[in-house]
Structures are given as C-alpha cells and as structure tokens.
Amino acid sequence: xxxxxxxxxxxxxxxxxxxxxxxxxxxxxxxxxxxxxxxxxxxxxxxxxxxxxxxxxxxxxxxxxxxxxxxxxxxxxxxxxxxxxxxxxxxxxxxxxxxxxxxxxxxxxxxxxxxx
Amino acid sequence: xxxxxxxxxxxxxxxxxxxxxxxxxxxxxxxxxxxxxxxxxxxxxxxxxxxxxxxxxxxxxxxxxxxxxxxxxxxxxxxxxxxxxxxxxxxxxxxxxxxxxxxxxxxxxxx
Numbered sequence: 001x002x003x004x005x006x007x008x009x010x011x012x013x014x015x016x017x018x019x020x021x022x023x024x025x026x027x028x029x030x031x032x033x034x035x036x037x038x039x040x041x042x043x044x045x046x047x048x049x050x051x052x053x054x055x056x057x058x059x060x061x062x063x064x065x066x067x068x069x070x071x072x073x074x075x076x077x078x079x080x081x082x083x084x085x086x087x088x089x090x091x092x093x094x095x096x097x098x099x100x101x102x103x104x105x106x107x108x109x110x111x112x113x114x115x116x
Numbered sequence: 117x118x119x120x121x122x123x124x125x126x127x128x129x130x131x132x133x134x135x136x137x138x139x140x141x142x143x144x145x146x147x148x149x150x151x152x153x154x155x156x157x158x159x160x161x162x163x164x165x166x167x168x169x170x171x172x173x174x175x176x177x178x179x180x181x182x183x184x185x186x187x188x189x190x191x192x193x194x195x196x197x198x199x200x201x202x203x204x205x206x207x208x209x210x211x212x213x214x215x216x217x218x219x220x221x222x223x224x225x226x227x
Contacts (some may be wrong), residue, residue: 004159034214034215035202041124043217043219044160044204046214050174059212091157094160104165105150105206105215107160107161107162110159112157
C-alpha cells in the first residue's frame with residue numbers, strides 16, 4: 001500500500017527558532033502533497049497545498065513567510081516553521097496524493113511540535 | 117454553516133454492536149467521499165472511499181452515499197475494541213480540489 005513517512009515524529013524547540021519537518025512518499029510518486037495542522041479535539045485544518053516544482057498554495061490566514069513549504073521532488077515535501085512561538089505548538093500532518101489518483105490522500109503519521 | 121457537519125460524539129457501544137457514523141454536507145459539487153480512522157496521536161488512515169452515490173462494502177465496513185440528501189454514512193458491523201478511534205469523513209469535488217474534513221466522531225467500543 002501507499003506509505004507516507006514524516007520526520008521527526010516529535011520535536012521540542014525554543015521560541016524563536018526554526019523547525020523543519022519532512023514528508024516522504026515511500027513507494028509512490030506524489031505530484032501534490034498537503035500540509036495540515038490539528039489542534040486537540042479539532043479536525044484537520046488544511047494549511048497549504050504543495051505541488052512539485054512550483055510554489056505552494058496557502059489557505060487563507062496561513063502566513064506563507066512563517067510556514068515555508070518546499071516540494072523539490074515527487075517524493076519529498078518539507079515544512080519549515082520559522083521563528084516558532086508557543087502558539088505554533090500543534091500536531092502537523094502531511095498527506096500525499098498519488099499521481100493520477102485525485103481523491104485518495106495518504107497521510108503521514110504526524111509530527112508533534114512543542115515550542116517552549 | 118460548515119461545509120461538512122459531523123457529530124463529534126463520543127459514541128460508546130458494546131462490543132459486537134453495529135455502529136453507524138454519519139456526515140452531512142452542503143456543497144453539491146462533492147463527488148468523492150472518504151472515511152478515515154485516526155487513532156490517538158497518529159495520522160489518519162484511509163478506510164473507505166466512494167465515488168458519487170451508492171454503497172461500498174469492505175469486510176466489516178460499509179460506506180453509503182446519498183447525494184440527493186447530501187448525507188453519507190459508515191457502518192461498522194461486529195464492532196471490536198480495536199475499532200475505538202476517531203472517524204473522520206472527508207469529501208472532495210475531485211479535479212485536484214482540496215479535501216474538506218468533518219470534525220471527526222470519537223468511537224469507543226466497550227469489551
């Protein structure tokens with residue numbers, strides 16, 4: 001089956017520092033990857049859509065300069081949280097859409113970010 | 117009004133019961149309908165997907181879509197304690213349109 005990995009699974013950083021999260025599709029190519037944020041007891045909130053080789057499309061209210069997304073290859077997208085603050089603490093989940101299958105998204109296991 | 121409405125629960129059932137999970141939606145452009153299962157502190161796992169109206173069965177799981185009523189359901193037969201998780205419905209218009217998720221229903225199956 002389609003497998004998506006995320007690294008790291010858990011990270012603690014100090015306020016003001018930057019954190020990079022990697023999302024990889026392990027056994028398929030993903031032209032499109034998505035980044036979500038999930039707060040406790042809330043649903044997934046789409047932050048941005050990442051297309052290989054082009055700029056990411058951010059959802060309204062998401063700061064593109066704070067959440068930098070790079071989708072350099074068909075199997076890797078990265079999310080960098082710059083100048084992190086405690087309110088950025090959340091569960092970040094990526095998903096990958098298998099090229100040619102526009103309705104099936106496969107999710108990574110998520111990254112729990114805690115900013116102290 | 118949210119595009120997708122889902123009762124957050126929690127829903128508690130005894131082991132072996134039939135579970136019915138539901139979502140309603142307002143966007144008539146939605147054509148792809150998915151159900152995800154999410155265990156605590158894990159990423160969502162795709163359980164079922166359905167295109168347009170109709171039923172789809174996979175083992176103990178049955179997904180139903182009624183586009184005329186804008187209503188989708190997931191049935192779990194012979195529920196097991198391992199089914200205890202949050203179930204998220206999701207839907208999309210397709211054509212690389214974004215997927216919209218429900219808030220999830222927390223299910224607890226009691227042994």
